[in-house]
Amino acid sequence: AIRMTQSPSSLSASTGDRVTITCRASQGISSYLAWYQQKPGKAPKLLIYAASTLQSGVPSRFSGSGSGTDFTLTISCLQSEDFATYYCQQYYSYPRTFGQGTKLEIK
C-alpha cells in the first residue's frame, strides 16, 4: 500500500495568514492526488484533485501543487471558515490511502 505522510500534523495560524501543508507519498503517484477539508461532525469536502485542479465552487485562495511523491496545499489568505482538518489522498492505486490529517487551528 502507498503510504501518505502529511506535515505538520497540526498548525496554528491567524486569519489572513498564508499556510502550506505538505503531503508525501511513499512511491510515485503522478498527479493522482486529492485534498479534502473536514470540519467537526461533517463529511469531508473535495477541494483539489489532480494535485492542482480546484474543485468547482472552491475559493481561489486554495491551491495545490506537486507531482510524483511531493505535494503541497496552500491557503493564501486564511479566512475563519478555513479552520478545519485537511487530508490528502492518493487515487493512483488500491488500496486508496489518506494522509493522517493536518488540523489547522486558530492562533
Add this chain to the structure above:
Amino acid sequence: EVQLVESGGGLVKPGGSLRLSCAASGFTFSSYSMNWVRQAPGKGLEWVSSISSSSSYIYYADSVKGRFTISRDNAKNSLYLQMNSLRAEDTAVYYCAREGPYYDILTGYPFDYWGQGTLVTVSS
C-alpha cells in the same frame, strides 16, 4: 442536487453483523463507481471498499477483506455494505462517497460527493 444518504448504523456486539445502505439521488447512479470510507472516533479517514458502476470491479481494504461485502442495486440507486464478524476496531462513522469528477480517462478518480455518515458502534 447530488445527495447520498447513509442508513443502517447502530450498536452491535462483537462478532455480529450489520448492513449499511446508501441512497443516491440527483445523478445517474449507474454511471459512477462508489466507495465506503470510515472514520473511527477522533481519528483520520480510512478507505474501506470500492465498487465499479456495473459491479465488475470490487476492492477492499485488507482490514475488512473476508468480512465485509460491498454491493449495489442500480435499479434502486443504492449502495450497500454488509459487515460480518464485526470487531471493536470497526467502530466508526461510515461514509459513502461517489467517485468523480471523471476529468480524464484515468485509472482512478477522487471522491467528489460524500454522505453525512452513519455511526457503527461495536461493543458488548
